[in-house]
Amino acid sequence: MAVLLTTSVPAAAAAPYEPVSEETVLLTLPPASRSTMLTDLVDRWQADKSDPKAASELALHYIQLGQQGADARYFGYAQAVLQPWRNQPAAPADILLAQGVLAQHHHDFNKAVDLIEAALIRTPDNRQGWLNLAMIQTARGDYPAAEAACRGLARYAHLTVSLACRANLMALSGQQKRATDLLVTLSAQADDSALGQWIHTSLGQVYVQRGDYRRAEAAFERALSRPDAYLYTRLADLWLHTGQPERVIILLKDQTHDDALLLRVALAARALGQQQQVETLLTTLRARLRDAALRGDQNHWLNEALLALEFDNNPQRATELALTDWQIEKGLSGARLLARAARASGDTKALATIARWQADTGVQDQQLARSLNRLLAHTEDSQ
Secondary structure, eight states, rough: OOSSSSOOOOOOOOOOOOSSTTTTTOOOOOEEEEEEEHHHHHHHHHHTTTTHHHHHHHHHHHHHHHHTTTTTHHHHHHHHHHHHGTTOOSSSSHHHHHHHHHHHHOHHHHHHHHHHHHHHHHHTTTTHHHHHHHHHHHTTOHHHHHHHHHHHHHTSOOOHHHHHHHHHHHHHHTTTTHHHHHHHHHHOOSSSHHHHHHHHHHHHHHHHHOOOOOHHHHHHHHGSOOOOOOHHHHHHHHHHHTTHHHHHHHHHTEEEEEEHHHHHHHHHHHTTHHHHHHHHHHHHHHHHHHHHHHTOOOTSSHHHHHHHOOOOEEEOHHHHHHHHTTTTTOHHHHHHHHHHHHHHHHHHHHHHHHHHHHHHHHOHHHHHHHHHHHHHHHHHHHH
């Protein structure tokens, strides 16, 4: 989960929209959804489109809106605002940071790191840069680099932000108890801001790792004070795992423009015996995934892997896709899916990949351990 300190930022379904000229209207929102903040940011940018501060702030706000509503158009709007500085290494630091956050969204982590590090060289007190760098390095599985970024953040950010940064890293590096205790303390003090949502969501994820689904649900529900596609995905996964598909349908009935959320609705509909609805959803999803593959989109592999595993009865294909995603991002959701696919396909080599990662990091996760143990037991029985 990527978080903007002034706004909040994993993956979209549709291709970003790129306007054909500067005169193209980027976005016209109805009065109820066009906030005063967005209006002010657009007005400032339109007054001088060469102003890097105005452009970067508007781009970051568009990224926030894209994340909250799982609407890929906003990422295209952000890209269009940043277009004058495309492929300019000497661009202002604010622009480099916004470009890095956008690359992070597209899972182009190498590019994101290069851009954000370049921004931090010029503005080492940039809290947002350090936070995003920590999250990217965590996603890539480079925990020493993530720890260094958290230390950089601690020099400039509020204590709550730096502690949350460290807690998220602890949860993935063998310090689950410390992470839980720290996030419980931070959650008790958190409000309904984007920062508070991040803390509550992080706490929910740690409880899921521990198999404490009641507390996980409570933490996730507390984070629902503001929209966020990543949070919706994690809560839907929890409800599917605990046999509450009807709640998934209610939560996500208006969110199927996002591929990951559409998949969760399809899984919930299947659990409720709504086969016609399942087929309609899957037809839409397959068309989107074909388009994503043609674009070279790196955000679709886990969705395609889940589709192959759950609906296509093709665990071998699911394993291949999950392994492809694993080369880019090493997170718990990807590890769980890869382990499940490997268990279903009997792929011990893929299992070994996850087992090594678990041993190297010390990460503790009940769902992952169950998948690994079952496949190991099956392997031993067959020898």
